[in-house]
Structures are given as structure tokens and as C-alpha cells.
Amino acid sequence: MSEIANKLLEGTSKPAPRPAMLVLEDGAAFRGTSCAAEGEVYGEICFNTSLEGYLEVVTDPSYAGQIVTMTYPQIGNYGVNPDDAQAGEPALRGLVVRDMCTAPSNWRSVLSLPDYLRDHGVVAVEGVDTRALVRHVRDCGAQRAVLSTVDVDEASLLRKVRASEPLVGQNLAATVSCEKPHAVGAGDLPASHAFAVAPAVPACHRVVAYDCGAKRSILQNLVRSGCELTVVPWDTPAEEVLAMAPDGVFLSNGPGDPEAVEGTYSQVEKILGQVPVFGICLGHQMIAKAAGAAIEKLKFGHRGGNHPVMNLLTGRVEITAQNHGFGLVFPSLGELVPELSGGFKGHEDDLRFWARAGIAPVVDNPRFGRIRLTHVNLNDGTAEGVAFLDIPAFSVQYHPEASPGPTDAHYLFTAFGRLMDGREDYLDIDIAADRLAGWTFGEQAATVAGAEGGSHA
Structure with a gap:
């Protein structure tokens, strides 16, 4: 200068x-x-x-x-x-x-x-x-x-x-996971967030969370939604997790190449079908790997708080927060089941086809039976969510906790609780009503709207 x-x-x-x-x-x-x-x-x-x-x-x-x-x-x-x-x-x-x-x-x-x-x-x-x-x-x-x-x-x-080392092939989850199991409860929620976020509801589900690089806000959202949470390292044996007798298992976000995180997805394969499972981001990829699916590296990834995702079950579009460079290749999960996929027999590379058709297609997976595509990215047509129909498990590729980002996907924490309660309609949630759940400004808005309605009566 x-x-x-x-x-x-x-x-x-x-x-x-x-x-x-x-x-x-x-x-x-x-x-x-x-x-x-x-x-x-x-x-x-x-x-x-x-x-x-x-x-x-x-x-x-x-x-x-x-x-x-x-x-x-x-x-x-x-x-x-x-x-x-x-x-x-x-x-x-x-x-x-x-x-x-x-x-x-x-x-x-x-x-x-x-x-x-x-x-x-x-x-x-x-x-x-x-x-x-x-x-x-x-x-x-x-x-x-x-x-x-x-x-x-x-x-x-x-x-x-x-001459530097490429990211592909590195197990970066191991570098950011916790070293030993620990509990996360209502007492761990930041007091400075109380001006905007309501207190946690009473715990009603015991959940074990695999920490592959979990964001604090995701764990805090689980606690706020009623989970008594135990967080374990990325490679904790499935036998140890199941011995804790959890009501559900959560698979966290995390960095790097999912192919390198065998210590997690090999254990997830043993857990699926035993207890309800919910995975996000890398956790979504761990569920996919456990089911034998292929994972692809995206050209430049999805990172930001403005990615449009269509829920194929409801037709609603969620604006989502994302952070990943790899994604599930949905056709690799298995062959389409035509009678559950609108009569279609062949896979589509661009999954926006299913959004246009208004169909949530189902495949027959050799390991875990029927799996439904539930969410699709409207920017590039990649897979954003799946739900298992024969065992209690579902996952999404994006972050539902809104840190940072919109609150459209908060309903997924509610859905996890409903899945642990044994409800088959666990994903049938009005996201517009749920998106402000737990936020005090949502309650304030409702109070103001009620007062205004009364004043006009």
C-alpha cells in the first residue's frame, strides 16, 4: 500500500x-x-x-x-x-x-x-x-x-x-470428537440465551449421541426437546451403547470424508433396528454407509443458511442450514419399489424429478428393507433425507438447529421424540407451527396476536 x-x-x-x-x-x-x-x-x-x-x-x-x-x-x-x-x-x-x-x-x-x-x-x-x-x-x-x-x-x-495432504481419505471426525462419555443436561444450557430461548422441557427420553464433531447447539436442542443426553466418542462400540438401554440413538454432524469414519458406521449397522435412530449431516451419511450405500464428493458442497429443501412427504419447502462436502447417492440404496414409487421402475440421477412428480420414492435395501426418500435439495437435486419403513430410523443431510440459520427444520427434533414414542406418523408435522417451538419470541408473537384479536372483537 x-x-x-x-x-x-x-x-x-x-x-x-x-x-x-x-x-x-x-x-x-x-x-x-x-x-x-x-x-x-x-x-x-x-x-x-x-x-x-x-x-x-x-x-x-x-x-x-x-x-x-x-x-x-x-x-x-x-x-x-x-x-x-x-x-x-x-x-x-x-x-x-x-x-x-x-x-x-x-x-x-x-x-x-x-x-x-x-x-x-x-x-x-x-x-x-x-x-x-x-x-x-x-x-x-x-x-x-x-x-x-x-x-x-x-x-x-x-x-x-x-505437496499438501488432500481432505479425501482423512478421518477428521476422530480429531474433533469427545475423548470420553459425558452427560449434557438442562444445567449446561447457556444462561445468556434465556432472553430468546425457552427453558428445556422435562426430560422424557434417554438418548445416546455419537459425537463425530457435534455442534453444541445441536446437543442443546436435543436437551431442550426433552432428551436426557449421554454423549459418547465417535467409535464407541454398539454393545456399550445398547447396554445403556437408551430410548434412541443420535448420530451427529462432523467433518471430512465419511468413507474414513468406519469406526462409526460399522457400529451404526449393529444399532439400526435395535432402537430408534436419528442422524444429521455426517450422521445421515453414517446411516447410509451402514445400509451399504455409496457416497459421492460434491463439486463444491453445501454450506450456508439458505438452501431450499423439499419435504416430499408434505410438499413443503424448508430453508435449511447446511455444511457438508459429501452426499448420499440415493440409487445405491437399492432398487425402486414401483408400487410405492408412483409406478416408476427406474432411478433418476436428478432427484428433483420426484419433487416435480410429488412422489416420495421407496427402494428395497438388501440390509434393512424399505427406505423412503423424504427430502430433496432444490438447488442441485441431491438427496437430503431418508426414512426407513421397516425399522425406526431416519436422517437428514442438513442441520435442524439453526445456529446459524432458519428454524424451518426444528420439527425434526420433535419428530425424533415422536419416533421414540413409537408413532408411525412421526414426520407428519406442521413445520410452520413447529418452527418457533422453544423460542420466547414465538410465544410473545402469539400473545401479541391474541391481544390484537381480542381488541378487534
Whole structure:
């Protein structure tokens, strides 16, 4: 930067610029300035389209092994409250933003995002043309990348990134799972969330949750919906889980290549059919792997809080929060059952076909019987949810806990409780009525609406 530009910056909240560079393995390079910890990190480049919730993104264990680009232009403007963190430490490798706010303004803010990132040793860069970067990843696909504040030589960084380890084949779930079983209860819910979220309902179901990189808010939502929760490491033997006599088993989100997490899906295969099972994100893929399905790597993944998903059972569209780079290949679960699939006999690669047809197709799985496709991504036609018809189990590819993101999918926690109660109609829920369940502003809105209705009577 020029001397006059540096002089102008000295009079603002921005620190003196320090050069940083991001280089992708295909040779694409993006220059910027460091805005957090110093260092050099390697990972798979990805992007998140959420408008808010940057702290939840930074601390989501599902981002282990990745360098995350935020598409929203200014990040950090409302600061950081540690109660909103999804794990004790950030798991991502690095962060890329257009503009980093160093002087946040919000009544809940405890410190700035740059200070939080520095405290936790996270390398971050600002001043990058994130629109150009995202377009490049969309066109060319996910790939290895290096982010450095100590080496800004393009040729040097390109050599390094091409020699780095790819994400495919790594068991990253093992790096972010808990070390030993532990309980999560109502006493673990953040007191600072009470202004918006209602207290937990009394526990009525005993649930064991496999931690493959679980976000705190997902576990908190299980507790709020009435689960007495025991969290176990990713590779806990099925025999130990079943010996706890749970009413249900939950399979969490998590990072990386699902093919590498055999320690989980080999145990899930033993649990399916024994107790009700609910899986999300990586947990959805663990159920699919247990059923013998194939998993594909998506070109650039789904990450953000605005992904439209159609519930094929109800025809309703949910705006969902997602974070994954792999997905279920639905046809690999088995052959279609024509009499339960609108008479159709052949699979479709683009699952939006079933959304247009208004049909939730069913396959005959060699291991677990009939499995129904319940949810489809309307952006690219990939599988977003399945329900087993002959055993009590279902799963979705997205995150229903809204941290960050919309609350459309909250009904899935309600559905899990109904499944554990033995109800066959567990997924038959009015999502419009359920989406504000547990939020105090939902109760306040109902109270105001009631008062207004009374005043007009």
C-alpha cells in the first residue's frame, strides 16, 4: 500500500496492514492482508453463504481441515459472545473475508472477532475479492489451498500446496470428537440465551449421541426437546451403547470424508433396528454407509443458511442450514419399489424429478428393507433425507438447529421424540407451527396476536 494509504489507516480502527496470500492448487492466487493470527495453514477451500452466524461457522467442528470463505462482505460487525461458540476451540484451518470489522457494536459482544481469532491461533485474511474466489470454486470445484502471512511468494506457495495432504481419505471426525462419555443436561444450557430461548422441557427420553464433531447447539436442542443426553466418542462400540438401554440413538454432524469414519458406521449397522435412530449431516451419511450405500464428493458442497429443501412427504419447502462436502447417492440404496414409487421402475440421477412428480420414492435395501426418500435439495437435486419403513430410523443431510440459520427444520427434533414414542406418523408435522417451538419470541408473537384479536372483537 502507498504511504498516504497507510497514514489514513493509522487514523482508523484498522491495524497496520500485513500482507497475506491465498493460493489454490490449480494456481489461482488471491492477495490480501492478515487480520488475525500469523502463520501458514493448509486445507480444502470452501465457502459459506450465511449472512450472519460467523462465530458459529468459525467454531463448527464440521469445518475441520478446511479454509472457509465467507461470502457476506463484512464479517465481525456484531462481535463475539463465547456462549454462542459451537465448540471449545475452532476446528477450521483458516478464514477468508472481504472486510473484517475490528470495532463491533452489539449489546452481547464480549470481544471482537479478530481478537477471538488471534486468541485461538486462527490465521485469517481480509481484502480478498471473495466474489471472484467463490466463482472460481464454483467453476473449478473444491481443492487444496494454502493461506499464509509468512510467505507471500506465489510460486513458493503453489509448490507447497500441491505437496499438501488432500481432505479425501482423512478421518477428521476422530480429531474433533469427545475423548470420553459425558452427560449434557438442562444445567449446561447457556444462561445468556434465556432472553430468546425457552427453558428445556422435562426430560422424557434417554438418548445416546455419537459425537463425530457435534455442534453444541445441536446437543442443546436435543436437551431442550426433552432428551436426557449421554454423549459418547465417535467409535464407541454398539454393545456399550445398547447396554445403556437408551430410548434412541443420535448420530451427529462432523467433518471430512465419511468413507474414513468406519469406526462409526460399522457400529451404526449393529444399532439400526435395535432402537430408534436419528442422524444429521455426517450422521445421515453414517446411516447410509451402514445400509451399504455409496457416497459421492460434491463439486463444491453445501454450506450456508439458505438452501431450499423439499419435504416430499408434505410438499413443503424448508430453508435449511447446511455444511457438508459429501452426499448420499440415493440409487445405491437399492432398487425402486414401483408400487410405492408412483409406478416408476427406474432411478433418476436428478432427484428433483420426484419433487416435480410429488412422489416420495421407496427402494428395497438388501440390509434393512424399505427406505423412503423424504427430502430433496432444490438447488442441485441431491438427496437430503431418508426414512426407513421397516425399522425406526431416519436422517437428514442438513442441520435442524439453526445456529446459524432458519428454524424451518426444528420439527425434526420433535419428530425424533415422536419416533421414540413409537408413532408411525412421526414426520407428519406442521413445520410452520413447529418452527418457533422453544423460542420466547414465538410465544410473545402469539400473545401479541391474541391481544390484537381480542381488541378487534
